[in-house]
Amino acid sequence: MKRAIFPGTFDPFTIGHFSVVKRALTFMDEIIIGIGVNDNKKTWFPTEKRVEMIKRLYANESRIRVEAYDNLTVDFAQQRNAKFIIRGIRTVRDFEYEETIADINRKLAGIETILLFTEPELTAISSTIVRELLQYGKDVTPFLPEGLDINL
Template structure:
């Protein structure tokens, strides 16, 4: 079974994230969306709410599971017996960062990282931007998956 984790803070989960998941499902048997607890980030939604929103969105997709974790991503991957890490990248800057992390993860744990380039029309969407819109009371419905309850 090919199992991958898709790690992130997902605050909030955007249409860019759902696009990566949908594309990864074409070559993975199971994807575990791992919501990392990052004390250095100021989040809008509590971790429990993020888990609930994403689980609700994927409630009819048995190949997707959603968990939170508070350890290194490679440790989480090993805990859930994942062989791969899925990451979406929007820019060259993202690529350079992800390449470094992927190299370290492979060296430490033998876990391969699969990078999926964001679809061109979604490159401007980031959780940071959507979170800022939320904080200022703006409608974010065009940036989150249809059917996701915020």
């Protein structure tokens, strides 16, 4: 079984994230969406709410699990017997950062990272921008997957 984790803060889970998961499901048997708990990051939604929102979004997809974790991503992957880490790449800067982390994860645990480039029409969308729009009371539904309920 090919199991991968797709780690991130997902605050909130955007159509870019949704696209990465959809594309990864074409070559993975199971994906665990891992919501990293990082006390140094100021988040808009509490961890529990992010877990619940994404679980509801994928309620009818048996190959998706959603879990929060508060350790190193590579350790979380090993604990879940995942052999792959999926990451989405929007920019060259993302690539450079992810390449370094992927090299370390491979050396630490033999876990391979698969980088999926964002679809061109989605490259401008980030959780950071969506949070800022939320802060100013703007409608963010065009940037979220259909069915993601941020008002739980």
